[in-house]
Amino acid sequence: MYKKLTIVSDTAILKKDGIYYAFGPVVNELESFEHLFDEITWIGFNRPDKKDDLSMKAITSTKVTVIALQEIGGKTLFSSLKILLRYPVMFFIIFKNILKADVVHTRAPSHPAFIAVLISFLVRNKIWWHKFAGSWDAGSLPFFYRIQKNVLSKAKHTKVTINGFWENQPKHCLSFENPCLSxxxxxxxxxxxxxxxxxxxxxxxxxxxxxxxxxxxxxxxxxxxxxxxxxxxxxxxxxxxxxxxxxxxxxxxxxxxxxxxxxxxxxxxxxxxxxxxxxxxxxxxxxxxxxxxxxxxxxxxxxxxxxxxxxxxxxxxxxxxxxxxxxxxxxxxxxxxxxxxxxxxxxxxxxxxxxxxxxxxxxxxxxxxxxxx
Structure with a gap:
């Protein structure tokens, strides 16, 4: 068993009636491996707009500490500027929590995960577990997703879990099935x-x-x-x-x-x-x-x-x-x-x-x- 896990994601998270909720499929996944760790810090995006969304599920584990970042996103020029302005704040929060961890798990493609992946080249005394949920076929990916995929391809000091089985797949990129069934x-x-x-x-x-x-x-x-x-x-x-x-x-x-x-x-x-x-x-x-x-x-x-x-x-x-x-x-x-x-x-x-x-x-x-x- 490892002591401390830090998860870096853009997963929707909100607090309602004193209880944190997050996107249900990701909560289910976390519950499946939480027994491997003593403490878990989960970084996601604050999404109060999801308070009535039935796909959100309560985080009941006492091991989990939630850090909710201000949500960013959008396709306009103004949105892109706001994203860039938020990067230093996200970097500081993510970097601080990575330093406390034994294992770092990122969930890409996302802005928080991308920041953590870049940090992984500087801080190598961790077990790095990157999950890339998008297609590994770069031809079908949006521009920013392709950038993240290419950086992950070069992150040979880490383990990257991906969907499917690909020609010339790097050795550190492991084919995994995303769990959803008991x-x-x-x-x-x-x-x-x-x-x-x-x-x-x-x-x-x-x-x-x-x-x-x-x-x-x-x-x-x-x-x-x-x-x-x-x-x-x-x-x-x-x-x-x-x-x-x-x-x-x-x-x-x-x-x-x-x-x-x-x-x-x-x-x-x-x-x-x-x-x-x-x-x-x-x-x-x-x-x-x-x-x-x-x-x-x-x-x-x-x-x-x-x-x-x-x-x-x-x-x-x-x-x-x-x-x-x-x-x-x-x-x-x-x-x-x-x-x-x-x-x-x-x-x-x-x-x-x-x-x-x-x-x-x-x-x-x-x-x-x-x-x-």
């Missing part, structure tokens, strides 16, 4: 998946931010291209500033579509357990946890082959859409629902095997074998 989830999922019938009408689900970058517009367009009688329900789980326009575009579905907003893990899993297909035609990804969570319940992915998704999803366990190809996503979804029931059942069984790679137990075993050995 062994109980796997057991329950196998029972539910085994009882599913893959005949129409179908239940479709999407989990993520409601935005064109995640393919929300493509999903609605594709659903227009299949018979309405083939659709039992469409669950759109997530939120975004364009939600109203998506609701208007999906009006043709009537009460067959539900915009849920962000939900906690239990409710997300409940909806995925009813789903036949998980839809995610996004522009760029590392590897979305939603695919693994859907796979746990036999929800067949109909997804874009970006990032490391194609390293896990094949024609044997899902439907891959080539975002740069000539075939539209609508055609891929049409093919999915027209596939024979027996074949869909086989694919649902195959995708269950994928889910087992994304358990917290598997994650801890990887950490101990590859990072802390």
């Amino acid at each position: 062994n109980e989830d796997i057991k329950k999922g196998k029972i539910i998946a085994g009882s599913k019938n893959f005949s129409p009408p179908f239940v479709f689900s999407f989990v993520g931010r409601l935005e064109n970058a995640k393919g929300t517009d493509r999903i609605i367009e594709a659903l227009q291209g299949i018979p309405l009688e083939s659709i039992e329900k469409v669950h759109l789980i997530g939120d975004g500033p364009s939600k109203a326009s998506y609701q208007a575009a999906a009006a043709f579905l009537g009460d067959k579509v539900v915009f849920h907003g962000f939900l906690d893990k239990e409710k997300v899993h409940e909806l995925l357990s009813r789903s036949h297909f998980l839809l995610l035609p996004s522009n760029s990804e590392g590897f979305p946890k939603a695919i693994a969570e859907g796979a746990c319940y036999g929800a067949i992915p109909v997804v874009s082959g970006v990032g490391s998704i194609s390293h896990y999803i094949t024609g044997q366990n899902g439907f891959l859409w080539d975002i740069n190809g000539n075939i539209p996503y609508t055609s891929v979804l049409q093919k999915a629902i027209q596939t024979e029931e027996s074949r869909l059942k086989e694919m649902a069984t195959n995708v269950l095997e994928l889910a087992e790679k994304f358990t917290f137990d598997n994650y801890i075993a990887q950490l101990q074998q590859q990072l802390f050995n």
